[in-house]
Amino acid sequence: MLTASIVLLLIMLCLSVGTLIAFAWAASEGQFRNPDEAAYSIFDPDEPVGIPTDPNLRSGDDERSI
Amino acid sequence: MTNAPSDSASRPTKSDTEESLRRRLEIDRAARWPVGIFIGSSLVWLVLGSLIAIAASIKLHDPEFLADHPWLTFGRVRPAHLNAVAYGWLSTCGIGIGLWILSRLCRVPIEDHRSLALAAVLWNMGNAVGIWGILRGDSTAIEWLEYPVYAAPFLLVSFAFVLFTAINLIRKRAPGHIYISQWYIMAAFFWFPALYFTAHGLLVLAPVQAPAQPPINWWYAHNALGLWFTPIGLGAAYYLIPKIIGKPIHSYYLSIIGFWTLAFFYAWNGMHHLIGGPYPAWLITASVVASVMMFIPVITVAINHHFTMVGHFRDLLYSPTLRFVVFGAMAYTVVSLQGSLTAIREINHVTHFTHYTVAHAHLGAYAFASMVFFGAIYYIMPRLLEREWPSRWLIRLHFWPSAIGIALYFVVLSWGGILQGLELNRGTTPFLDIVARTIPYLEWRSVAGTLMTIGHLALLASFIWMLVDRRQSGAQPTLFAERKPSTGAASVSS
Numbered sequence: 001m002l003t004a005s006i007v008l009l010l011i012m013l014c015l016s017v018g019t020l021i022a023f024a025w026a027a028s029e030g031q032f033r034n035p036d037e038a039a040y041s042i043f044d045p046d047e048p049v050g051i052p053t054d055p056n057l058r059s060g061d062d063e064r065s066i
Numbered sequence: 067m068t069n070a071p072s073d074s075a076s077r078p079t080k081s082d083t084e085e086s087l088r089r090r091l092e093i094d095r096a097a098r099w100p101v102g103i104f105i106g107s108s109l110v111w112l113v114l115g116s117l118i119a120i121a122a123s124i125k126l127h128d129p130e131f132l133a134d135h136p137w138l139t140f141g142r143v144r145p146a147h148l149n150a151v152a153y154g155w156l157s158t159c160g161i162g163i164g165l166w167i168l169s170r171l172c173r174v175p176i177e178d179h180r181s182l183a184l185a186a187v188l189w190n191m192g193n194a195v196g197i198w199g200i201l202r203g204d205s206t207a208i209e210w211l212e213y214p215v216y217a218a219p220f221l222l223v224s225f226a227f228v229l230f231t232a233i234n235l236i237r238k239r240a241p242g243h244i245y246i247s248q249w250y251i252m253a254a255f256f257w258f259p260a261l262y263f264t265a266h267g268l269l270v271l272a273p274v275q276a277p278a279q280p281p282i283n284w285w286y287a288h289n290a291l292g293l294w295f296t297p298i299g300l301g302a303a304y305y306l307i308p309k310i311i312g313k314p315i316h317s318y319y320l321s322i323i324g325f326w327t328l329a330f331f332y333a334w335n336g337m338h339h340l341i342g343g344p345y346p347a348w349l350i351t352a353s354v355v356a357s358v359m360m361f362i363p364v365i366t367v368a369i370n371h372h373f374t375m376v377g378h379f380r381d382l383l384y385s386p387t388l389r390f391v392v393f394g395a396m397a398y399t400v401v402s403l404q405g406s407l408t409a410i411r412e413i414n415h416v417t418h419f420t421h422y423t424v425a426h427a428h429l430g431a432y433a434f435a436s437m438v439f440f441g442a443i444y445y446i447m448p449r450l451l452e453r454e455w456p457s458r459w460l461i462r463l464h465f466w467p468s469a470i471g472i473a474l475y476f477v478v479l480s481w482g483g484i485l486q487g488l489e490l491n492r493g494t495t496p497f498l499d500i501v502a503r504t505i506p507y508l509e510w511r512s513v514a515g516t517l518m519t520i521g522h523l524a525l526l527a528s529f530i531w532m533l534v535d536r537r538q539s540g541a542q543p544t545l546f547a548e549r550k551p552s553t554g555a556a557s558v559s560s
Contacts, residue, residue: 007268007274007282011260011264012285012333012334014260015257015260015333016330016333018256019326019329019330022253022329023326023329026244031243031244032322034243035318035319035322036314036318037242037243038243038244038245038246038318039308039314039315039318039321040314041171041242041243041245042171042245042247042305042308042309042314043312043314044086044090045078045079045082045083045085045086046083046084046086046087046090047086047090047309047312048078048312049312049313049314050312050313051312052310052311052312052381053309053310053312054310054384054385054387054388054543054545
């Protein structure tokens with residue numbers, strides 16, 4: 001029982017340390033700076049912000065098709 | 067609330083738009099075969115798993131049903147259902163959805179799509195061998211890991227291809243921010259093999275001593291939902307909702323907090339399944355605390371999804387993807403808050419070992435994860451095949467029985483489970499009388515399961531029709547109802 005608890009604890013610690021490393025990497029890469037820009041990163045020139053990607057949900061003045 | 071960055075105000079030139087469209091089509095075409103195989107085959111497992119589930123459910127109130135055939139006894143069909151939907155449906159579909167979203171957000175086409183298509187075939191072979199093994203009596207009898215040992219190599223090799231592809235996509239991604247969906251999906255692709263093959267090693271290949279097995283078992287089973295299906299579901303919701311309505315998420319700050327708190331706290335949650343068991347108190351208490359801390363990521367996600375949708379709720383009348391995904395996102399809030407509360411000892415003492423837990427598991431795996439995946443399928447497949455869904459009637463036949471079915475399932479089993487738990491704790495009613503009193507709830511469970519299966523058959527029929535009918539190439543999406551853009555008036559019969 002003790003062995004299994006230690007194994008599990010080690011695995012959970014490894015996952016946590018891995019997460020910490022990823023978090024530190026993200027911080028050093030500037031992933032947490034200017035989050036508003038990140039929120040807009042899913043939009044492209046052909047699928048811009050303000051234009052629903054299902055054409056029938058659009059306001060009517062856009063004729064792009066998928 | 068998210069503010070528009072200053073450079074987004076400038077309108078893109080025509081050549082920018084054309085280049086972007088060309089690139090997007092290239093990405094979708096590269097994903098067509100591998101993602102199509104993952105998603106298409108997952109629907110077969112969904113239907114098969116649902117039919118097996120109905121058999122298992124009927125046996126709970128009519129034990130003689132199909133009892134003469136050893137392959138179809140309860141002890142085999144129940145784990146066959148669980149594994150068919152967990153690995154055949156949710157995992158297979160989740161891999162397809164995850165890779166497609168990663169490819170889209172990294173702006174990189176999947177390079178080696180032939181190898182990935184082969185990985186999809188291998189993954190399905192692993193599932194087929196696993197289900198066959200369970201039905202023939204080779205189950206390991208370890209919940210969530212019932213596949214016999216000979217199914218694991220298929221899954222291991224296949225997932226290695228998947229992980230390699232995902233890493234490649236991230237490595238070659240376009241410069242700039244890694245969007246929150248990329249974080250969720252990439253993390254899920256790392257977490258799943260770590261969880262599955264650790265648990266498989268400690269419980270199946272080289273089993274630890276028997277008393278030590280339940281903590282590992284529940285560490286795995288709980289994390290399979292929370293660190294595998296959940297991040298893919300949330301990643302899909304964070305991508306699809308803003309894309310469909312054309313509006314960025316309400317608060318990117320909150321999404322960051324939500325992801326990192328899930329990453330740090332969730333792995334400790336599973337031990338709350340052992341409350342009352344012969345295990346160290348600190349182990350279970352740490353898990354209860356971590357479970358309650360899940361309020362943080364859940365509330366951030368709930369706020370974000372709700373406020374992103376503000377002003378767009380009417381679109382739920384039209385867009386199948388949006389309706390399924392928002393249904394799933396709302397269910398995520400409910401199931402997660404319910405899970406945190408159920409981890410509290412006083413509540414757990416009533417609900418543990420009752421049908422309430424089954425209802426909770428289905429709220430997570432179906433009302434949240436499956437509904438988000440259904441929505442993603444309705445969004446992804448037309449873009450992969452460049453052809454539209456053939457029938458809005460079939461989509462409605464999918465949505466309503468599924469939604470009503472899971473709602474009915476959750477309500478009757480939760481209510482029946484609470485009554486069952488209270489009576490078990492009272493200790494004055496004979497056990498078999500308590501069992502007999504649950505039968506009406508179990509009969510309603512079969513009705514609810516049948517409704518959901520009708521929805522799944524409609525989705526599979528829709529998918530096959532879409533594949534074979536090459537005439538369906540219209541530019542207009544198949545929505546629940548037509549909308550007249552010029553006046554805003556709508557013909558709605560959804």
